[in-house]
Amino acid sequence: MLRLIRSSLRWKLLTVIVSILILVLAAVGVFSFVDTSRTIQSDVERFSSQIMKQANLNFSRYNRDNEQFFVSIGGSTEFADWLKADVGDRYELFRSYRAMEQKYIDPFVRFHPEVLSVRMYNENGNESIYRSPGVKYNLILRTDYSMAQESWLKELTLSGRMVRLTNQSSHYTDGIGRPVKTPVLTFVQKFQYGNRDGYLAVDISLMPTQEILQEIGLGQESEGVIVDQNGKIIVHQNVGRIGEQIPSGLMEEMSRAESSSFFYENQMVVDQRVPDTDWHMLVIVPYEEVAQSIYRVKNMTILIAIAGLVVSTLLIFLVSGSITKRLKELRKTIKVTDAGRFDVRVEVKGTDEVAELAGTYNRLLDRIESSIREMTESRVFQQEAVLSALQAQINSHFLYNALESINSMANLNDQEDIGRTAVALSNMLRYTSNYQDTVVTLEEELSHLKDYMYILNILYGDEISLDVEMTDELRRVTCLKALIQPFVENSIKHGYEVTGEKMTIRLTAAVWNERYLRIAIQDNGEGIPESKLEELQQMLAQEVTDRDYKRLSRIGILNVHYRIRMFYPQAHTGVTVERSEEGGTIIGLILPLQQGGAA
Known part of the structure; x- marks a missing residue:
């Protein structure tokens, strides 16, 4: 006994x-x-x-x-x-x-x-x-x-x-x-x-x-x-x-x-x-x-x-028989799973804790299968990204050499503007194609933006101006590389190049909610239409996975938002879009307040 x-x-x-x-x-x-x-x-x-x-x-x-x-x-x-x-x-x-x-x-x-x-x-x-x-x-x-x-x-x-x-x-x-x-x-x-x-x-x-x-x-x-x-x-x-x-x-x-x-x-x-x-x-x-x-x-x-x-x-004899029978079935399924088969599921009977345990185990198997598929897709995506980066690096070396040649010829012919333009473009290419440094200071981001604005001024003269309001302390705060320039370029593309009217872009940075940095990029253009603004705000509010990246990478705002959310998992981080009272657009970048790599 x-x-x-x-x-x-x-x-x-x-x-x-x-x-x-x-x-x-x-x-x-x-x-x-x-x-x-x-x-x-x-x-x-x-x-x-x-x-x-x-x-x-x-x-x-x-x-x-x-x-x-x-x-x-x-x-x-x-x-x-x-x-x-x-x-x-x-x-x-x-x-x-x-x-x-x-x-x-x-x-x-x-x-x-x-x-x-x-x-x-x-x-x-x-x-x-x-x-x-x-x-x-x-x-x-x-x-x-x-x-x-x-x-x-x-x-x-x-x-x-x-x-x-x-x-x-x-x-x-x-x-x-x-x-x-x-x-x-x-x-x-x-x-x-x-x-x-x-x-x-x-x-x-x-x-x-x-x-x-x-x-x-x-x-x-x-x-x-x-x-x-x-x-x-x-x-x-x-x-x-x-x-x-x-x-x-x-x-x-x-x-x-x-x-x-x-x-x-x-x-x-x-x-x-x-x-x-x-x-x-x-x-x-x-x-x-x-x-x-x-x-x-x-x-x-x-x-x-x-x-x-x-x-x-x-009653205990009868009830215990019902419980132990279902536990035996669950143990049998676990052994099958241990052998490497993830397609076998436990038959859920009843509504008590044992039934809930069987249902939870089935859901766990479903998630494992889903995770395996996502991991496979993620590895394929990572390999494609590495290949793309290597290809971009190869193309960058050729462009650097060509721009250095243009700069040398401009100096020989006393064409200072052409030389400086070539240097600015070369700096921008080096900045964006350096895959070793993904985190930079705001000072480096502003320097990259300065090269971009120099090229714009060569193209458009004084039709486009940039005002920067930022304390020296905030210039030492770290952030992801190439966050600001795409939005400045976006403002010019959908503003000045459409209307032909003078445009002023205002860039400000301030501490937000004690633990975050908020960078605001505001223009005086016509602004985003209400229907488009509402659509963007809804897409920004959605959770994005690796599977969605290729589809969203074609949209600049969502691309940057995705990068921020993937790199900074803290609450509130990401991109916000709204209309200003003057009629233009305000892009907000919310990042953790970090300096020298520390929060």
């Missing part, structure tokens, strides 16, 4: 991946078992907090609406008039009570059926009671009730603050008059107007808050509860537990806990404070319910891991 694994890429791949899968699944299983408890606890806490936040929001809104209702009555002028009424002044008592009922009580109770009663009591004995119809909760305040019976009445002081009281009230009956014990939240406050002391109390049913707690429902054994600052249960899902005291140990944990959740006696407790009160809303979840999820996750993890290992092994 070990020998089979070593000799087969397929079995190597299968062994490595299955081993990795086993290690990963084992690590995941251990981590899952260790970390699931913490994760589920965090999830339960977050879920509980979200639900409690919504429940807390509902309870706060419910509590705030009732508080505002109480404050509206207590601060009204109608309530003040009711307190000021004399004993037995039934008219004033009825008028002020009726005004409160119509203005505050009836509109509020119509949308808040949890209001059970509104009671007003004056220490002089006056008393008025509003009894809710009890349609929703079927609770009505007893007819024989009086606030004077309340035990907490004497404990209230003129603190200016509303007091909340919760208890299991026995002052209410059901629809058929039977006494009912119901959880009630009482808002009560002592008031004083002038020398009259009185009390206002509003009973709110806690049954809606029980409904809010019932909605939390985090488990069958979980419970929701609202307690006051002393640990007394105000609201509970179980009505019978209202008024009980929560364990003191739980109260201590609540005061010590740094976060909103903690464990107490194998129970997870989530605690949130009720806004604008000293109350706390608690959700208590037994750990057994949380642990059930942990055990379920552990068992499912094991089952899924085993099933996944089996399925993954089968």
Whole structure:
């Protein structure tokens, strides 16, 4: 088996991946078992907090609406008039009570059926009671009730603050008059107007808050509860537990806990404070319910891991076979290529990386074949260029001797202009036919141009002039040989020789874009037609290969552009053509800024 694994890429791949899968699944299983408890606890806490936040929001809104209702009555002028009424002044008592009922009580109770009663009591004995119809909760305040019976009445002081009281009230009956014990939240406050002391109390049913707690429902054994600052249960899902005291140990944990959740006696407790009160809303979840999820996750993890290992092994076996088969075909083709055959291609199957590799190898073979053809053509072209250069050199020697003879005869006959013309022409021929020096200084280029302009002045007199603007430092910059003179000749050919008008050619050189030299050759001729200019600019923008050189060498501008691009591969190098504002043509030569052979 070990020998089979070593000799087969397929079995190597299968062994490595299955081993990795086993290690990963084992690590995941251990981590899952260790970390699931913490994760589920965090999830339960977050879920509980979200639900409690919504429940807390509902309870706060419910509590705030009732508080505002109480404050509206207590601060009204109608309530003040009711307190000021004399004993037995039934008219004033009825008028002020009726005004409160119509203005505050009836509109509020119509949308808040949890209001059970509104009671007003004056220490002089006056008393008025509003009894809710009890349609929703079927609770009505007893007819024989009086606030004077309340035990907490004497404990209230003129603190200016509303007091909340919760208890299991026995002052209410059901629809058929039977006494009912119901959880009630009482808002009560002592008031004083002038020398009259009185009390206002509003009973709110806690049954809606029980409904809010019932909605939390985090488990069958979980419970929701609202307690006051002393640990007394105000609201509970179980009505019978209202008024009980929560364990003191739980109260201590609540005061010590740094976060909103903690464990107490194998129970997870989530605690949130009720806004604008000293109350706390608690959700208590037994750990057994949380642990059930942990055990379920552990068992499912094991089952899924085993099933996944089996399925993954089968899939890896099938997929690895597809991959290794195509790799074998690629290896076979490479061996054929190594034997010297470049016409065999790999059959591309699929769209994955192996298929991309096969396609890339095919494209590589295509490029090798293309490169071989281009190299063959390039060698033929180089041989033709060498033969052409040798032929030109042979012709040049004959021309040099002939020009030297003309110069000697001119000197013997005192024809200085003819002699100088012959010397200038000889200098130009020597300059262009010297194939050993391809790079010269701008000073040498200007000297070559000077000989050319001397011959032109002999031919045309002062009809053609040349202005050169260049610093001494730039004259020492190097460039390719015979770049400038062809463009000056081109300007004369398409300008002066066509129009016969005087022509001025301006030659400037300057540093361009910090690292380049820009030579500008500008004439004042008619300029290149727009159609021809656009065609030239498009051809200059194209990439040129050796194969195109013979075709382009017939066009002077493109010939020079090709030479520059081949010798200087840097970006931006080459020839540019544009029209000047005066109507002439501007030829731009962009070269690397080099001096003495260094960049």
